[in-house]
Amino acid sequence: MNPTLTPEALQRLADEDLMTLVERKDADAFAVLYDRHGGAAYSLAHRIVGDPEVAEDVTQEAFLSVWRSGARFDATRGSVRSWTLGIVRNRAIDALRRAASSAPKLDLDDDAVLDTKPGEQLTDSEAIRRETSLRVRGALGELPAEQSEVIGLAYFGGFTHSEIADMLGMPLGTVKGRMRLGLEKIRATLAERMGAKRSSEVLP
Amino acid sequence: MTRAEWHADSERLYDDLAAYALGALDASETAELECHIDECESCRERVRSLRSAVDLLPASVEQRTPPASLRENLLATVRAEATTAGDAAVRREPERALWWQRLAGLMARPAAAMTVLIVLTVGVAVGYLLRGSGEETKGLVSAMPLGPQAAQVSATLERHGDSATLHVNEMPKLDRDEVYAVWVKRAGVLEPRSTFVLGMDGSAEAAVPGPLEGADAVLVTAEPRPGGPQPTTQPLLEAPLG
Ligand SMILES: [Zn+2]
Numbered sequence: 196m197n198p199t200l201t202p203e204a205l206q207r208l209a210d211e212d213l214m215t216l217v218e219r220k221d222a223d224a225f226a227v228l229y230d231r232h233g234g235a236a237y238s239l240a241h242r243i244v245g246d247p248e249v250a251e252d253v254t255q256e257a258f259l260s261v262w263r264s265g266a267r268f269d270a271t272r273g274s275v276r277s278w279t280l281g282i283v284r285n286r287a288i289d290a291l292r293r294a295a296s297s298a299p300k301l302d303l304d305d306d307a308v309l310d311t312k313p314g315e316q317l318t319d320s321e322a323i324r325r326e327t328s329l330r331v332r333g334a335l336g337e338l339p340a341e342q343s344e345v346i347g348l349a350y351f352g353g354f355t356h357s358e359i360a361d362m363l364g365m366p367l368g369t370v371k372g373r374m375r376l377g378l379e380k381i382r383a384t385l386a387e388r389m390g391a392k393r394s395s396e397v398l399p
Numbered sequence: 400m401t402r403a404e405w406h407a408d409s410e411r412l413y414d415d416l417a418a419y420a421l422g423a424l425d426a427s428e429t430a431e432l433e434c435h436i437d438e439c440e441s442c443r444e445r446v447r448s449l450r451s452a453v454d455l456l457p458a459s460v461e462q463r464t465p466p467a468s469l470r471e472n473l474l475a476t477v478r479a480e481a482t483t484a485g486d487a488a489v490r491r492e493p494e495r496a497l498w499w500q501r502l503a504g505l506m507a508r509p510a511a512a513m514t515v516l517i518v519l520t521v522g523v524a525v526g527y528l529l530r531g532s533g534e535e536t537k538g539l540v541s542a543m544p545l546g547p548q549a550a551q552v553s554a555t556l557e558r559h560g561d562s563a564t565l566h567v568n569e570m571p572k573l574d575r576d577e578v579y580a581v582w583v584k585r586a587g588v589l590e591p592r593s594t595f596v597l598g599m600d601g602s603a604e605a606a607v608p609g610p611l612e613g614a615d616a617v618l619v620t621a622e623p624r625p626g627g628p629q630p631t632t633q634p635l636l637e638a639p640l641g
Contacts (some may be wrong), residue, residue, distance in 0.1 A: 199592050220479070220480070220481045222477045222478045222481040224473065225474075226474055226477075229472075229473060229474070230469060233465050233470065233551075234462065234463070234464065234465055234572075235457055235462070235589075236465075237463060237464075237465035238457070238460050238461065238462045238463045239457040241460075241461075241463055242460035242461065247466070249498070251465070251466055251468070251469050252464065254469060254470060255400065255469055255578065256625075258473055258479075259473065259476065260624075262477050262480070263480075263578075264575055267575065273408075273447075273450060273454070274454075276454075276634040277450070278596065280454070282459045283421075284422070284457070288422075302428050304603075313440070316624050321464060324458075324462050325462040326603055327458055328459065328460065328461070328462045331455055331459045332459045335455075335456075335459050346421065346456070347629075348422055349418070349421045349422065349423035350422065350423075350453065350456050351456075351460075355414070355423050355424065355425045356418045356423045356424065357425070362579040367413065368411070369416060370418075371414035371415060371418045371423075372414050373420075374414070374417045374418050374421055374423065375413060375414050375417030375449075376416050378420065378421070378453065379449075379452070379553070380450040381452040381455060382448060382451055382452035388537075392526050396424055
């Protein structure tokens with residue numbers, strides 16, 4: 196335990212250090228992590244399930260899973276943020292599949308990377324989050340539609356490559372090839388611009 | 400397949416790695432490819448690189464403000480679990496006061512009623528736990544491990560009036576999607592009471608909220624999260640009551 200850590204000190208810790216405290220069941224450290232990533236997590240869940248209440252449930256489930264299985268976080272495999280958002284995505288896709296088995300409603304024309312809406316009244320960190328989002332969206336918008344379509348169906352729709360191939364009437368190889376081209380392009384154009392980790396690395 | 404066989408058609412392999420990074424392979428394809436990735440540094444590096452692109456996708460969606468109830472419910476649950484997880488002894492007075500203040504605030508909201516109910520029942524047991532050793536403790540019984548998986552488990556049930564605390568050691572590790580569930584057996588029927596997960600050393604303290612009056616035993620099963628109204632697996636532990 197860290198009985199000496201004030202709330203201000205917690206705010207200054209890196210995500211990875213907060214995770215170490217969360218593994219030791221430090222609820223205050225968990226609150227800081229939630230405040231950093233809860234908005235992005237909820238937005239992702241909302242995008243996938245398309246319903247505010249289900250998105251809230253999904254985000255709650257995902258963060259409780261972070262709290263309860265923090266020990267499974269492996270810093271060598273990625274950031275706390277991407278690990279957390281990965282959990283959110285998986286839970287949201289599960290919720291989507293459960294819902295789809297009773298009432299299927301997925302709009303194939305819904306282009307994940309292009310929908311834009313002006314913000315209302317925002318706090319500073321939210322404004323930054325939204326600005327970042329706009330920049331990412333702008334860059335993703337440069338992708339050929341055929342690539343963003345398969346990426347969106349897989350990531351936000353939870354469809355496998357063979358389901359997508361069936362849906363679009365395309366060979367499997369074409370679907371996977373478009374995924375790869377799209378991801379490589381995002382990585383090349385965006386990773387640098389966003390200053391993401393490992394952006395300078397070159398593919399082997 | 401050997402590494403050379405995987406890499407014989409490298410275009411196809413790279414396409415598969417992209418689909419994998421996006422989570423678009425089915426379960427068996429994923430498992431097969433992971434066997435190779437585990438042993439191949441160049442594929443691991445390629446997946447890391449593709450993931451850096453995938454990691455940007457969440458930022459591309461419309462950004463929303465989560466409802467305040469989400470944070471409140473989460474933190475109420477987490478603080479209750481932090482206290483039951485065995486940290487009770489080291490939690491400081493002011494924090495405990497804050498915790499109760501938050502709870503009082505929550506109780507004003509009907510929307511949070513479910514969570515408050517859970518927090519309250521756990522909180523009651525925690526209250527007993529915090530009171531320290533001896534005082535008001537009516538009895539300590541050993542729980543019996545049931546079945547071979549639980550052979551090395553040691554567990555005791557500490558009774559305080561009409562609720563109890565279950566202490567377990569060397570419980571079998573849970574899968575990611577499981578929790579341990581605590582049940583109270585009364586007239587042959589199992590009533591759900593609480594759930595818990597293990598610390599890193601395989602131990603845990605679980606609240607067993609009352610009423611225990613007239614009940615026969617406390618049982619523990621492993622359940623898919625978040626636990627349900629009825630057990631779906633055989634009990635691992637049984638502690639007799641009364
Ligand atoms: Zn390889």
